[in-house]
Amino acid sequence: MKAIVKYAHGKGKVELRDVPKPSPGPDEVLIEVKAAGICGSDLHIFDGDIKLPVRPPVIMGHEFSGIIAEVGSSVTKWKPGDRVTSETSIHTCGECLPCKTGNYNVCAEKRLIGYWFDGAFAKYCVAPSKLIHKLPDNVSFLAGALCEPLACCVNGVVEKTRIDPGDVVVIAGPGPIGLLSTQIAKSQGAYVILCGLPHDEKRLKLGKTLGADMIINVEEEDPWRIVSEITGGSGADVFIECSGSPNAARMGLQVVRRMGQYTQIGLFGKTFSIDFDLVAYKELKVRGSLGQRWTSWNIAVKMLSRGLVKAEPLISDVLPLHEWKIGFEKFRRKEAVKVILKPE
């Protein structure tokens, strides 16, 4: 079968290759991939600058949906034909405090599909049956491929942050993570202000159609002035950083109210200076959020099924697998919001 393989460490070193079709181990299922999303971290794997462990040669792709084609000898819960999506933490140690408390997304031994284990940029992939989630009948394969980023947002916005109805929530970064987080915050009754840069204009507009109450181009308008006006000078109840930009983080500490919440989902990929005294002066609750775990997936799938989050409007491009380079480039240049690859 054809697969997109990261075949060595370093920059680039990715190509479409012919590889053998995998077969499932006793506790695994073989999934025929129907849709697989290109993620920002795939660009980092391509560039060779991702901080999570990668083991080339490895088939990339960790956001996907499909149909079970075959089940391993010990699998009883699933059968061929089931429509599914899969969690990504294929290996975790099971022994550390995060693992023992169900927070295996922060296990130091975590190894991911599409990074360490062969992923979904191929016609077939295998996954452990315990990590599979059923795709409800009313959730398309395209939307199903966004379960993974949605679960990441559920972890950050629902599980790590408390949003009360009527809260003013400022979200920085109108990429897929910001657009999904916007919809989650709206479903919780928040007043959502989505912030971006001039080149985000299309994405900001999409955010507006997906429910953001207000969109701000931070180079043209002063976010603090607007937030201050809306909140009577107190500041936003919640700030959610989805852009990985130092300026957005600085803005967050400024616009969030005293005793408010700051949640970090984006990754900066570098160190930078920030006035962290504000955390003390304002008694902020600062939380980090990394990836997702079973509980996040459980909520994410339900949100899609009940129409609380719309994933398909985020999909700007659907390409056959062999056009992966076009997809990567469009996503890198931010011409695309979410690119889906379809194995042929």
Ligand SMILES: [Zn+2]
């Ligand atoms: Zn991803």
Ligand SMILES: [Zn+2]
């Ligand atoms: Zn562990």
